Amino acid sequence: MKIFTINDKKEAKFLRQKTADFDFSKYSKKETAELIKQMREIMETADGVGLSANQVGLDMRVFVVQIRATSRRSAESVASENRKFYAIFNPEVVKFSKEKIVMEEGCLSVPETFGLVERPEKITLVGQDKNGRKIKIKAWGLLARVLQHEVDHLNGILFINRTKEVYKLPTSEKQTL
Numbered sequence: 575m576k577i578f579t580i581n582d583k584k585e586a587k588f589l590r591q592k593t594a595d596f597d598f599s600k601y602s603k604k605e606t607a608e609l610i611k612q613m614r615e616i617m618e619t620a621d622g623v624g625l626s627a628n629q630v631g632l633d634m635r636v637f638v639v640q641i642r643a644t645s646r647r648s649a650e651s652v653a654s655e656n657r658k659f660y661a662i663f664n665p666e667v668v669k670f671s672k673e674k675i676v677m678e679e680g681c682l683s684v685p686e687t688f689g690l691v692e693r694p695e696k697i698t699l700v701g702q703d704k705n706g707r708k709i710k711i712k713a714w715g716l717l718a719r720v721l722q723h724e725v726d727h728l729n730g731i732l733f734i735n736r737t738k739e740v741y742k743l744p745t746s747e748k749q750t751l
Contacts, residue, residue, distance in 0.1 A: 575616055575630040577682050580732070589628060589683055590730045596627075596634045596663045598706040606704050610661040613638045622682045624720045626727035629683050636663045637724040641716055658717075662709070665701035665725050670694035677719060679733045689737030693722050 578585035601609070609627075617625035617638055626637040639660040673695040680688045696714040699721050703709050713721055723733060734740050 575612055575632075577616065577620060577625075578629055578631055579683050579685055580734075581685065585631075585683075588631065588633075589727070589732065591628070591633075592730045593626075593628050593635045593728045594633050596636050596702075598663075598702075603705070609636070610638060610704060613661075614640070614659065617682075620682050623716075624724045625682065626724050628727060628730075635665065635728050636661070637665065637728065638662075639717075639720050639724060641720060660711075661704055662699070662711075662721075662724075663702040663704070663706070665699055665721070665728070667697050667699050667722060667725055669698035671696035671714075675719075679719070679723060679737070681723070681733050683727075684732060684734055686743040687734065687740055688743065689734060689740045691733050691736045693719055693736075697722060699725070 578589055580586040580589060598606070609632075613625050613627070613630065613636075616630060617623075617640065623641050624637060624639040627634045639662070640657050642657055671694045674692050675695045676690050676692045678688050679691045695718065696712070697718045699711045699713065701709055701711075711717075711721070726733070726736070
């Protein structure tokens with residue numbers, strides 16, 4: 575699996591299509607676990623915080639997210655890289671707060687490009703876990719933003735569709751390989 579980008583016309587077209595529901599009856603628990611493992615590895619290798627199935631060419635409603643867990647403890651404990659991992663199937667945001675926040679977003683499928691995106695500060699997301707059990711997540715802050723970004727992916731919406739201004743990473747800030 576590789577990450578699809580908008581730089582390739584076929585991949586861009588695929589990224590802009592709504593994905594099909596994940597059908598648990600078509601996959602064994604082992605296959606589902608392997609899918610999650612592969613997506614997590616790809617996301618981590620690319621230094622991402624989220625990755626949707628359609629970003630790796632799969633027409634299914636599933637994404638993985640990994641962000642630092644929020645903590646009210648000291649700076650030392652936060653620096654310990656305590657990360658929370660999610661694998662969510664058939665997600666849907668069912669509640670949005672009226673309060674909105676504008677933050678910079680980027681995307682693995684839109685390389686070296688950023689933009690300011692306004693999103694609800696708090697959300698409630700429903701979906702299923704890796705075993706098909708219903709889950710409900712109340713999220714705020716970075717987690718709420720990342721979950722909304724990934725649900726957008728599954729609906730064929732890219733962050734560049736939600737920003738008024740897109741800007742590229744200056745050449746001086748690009749990492750060299």
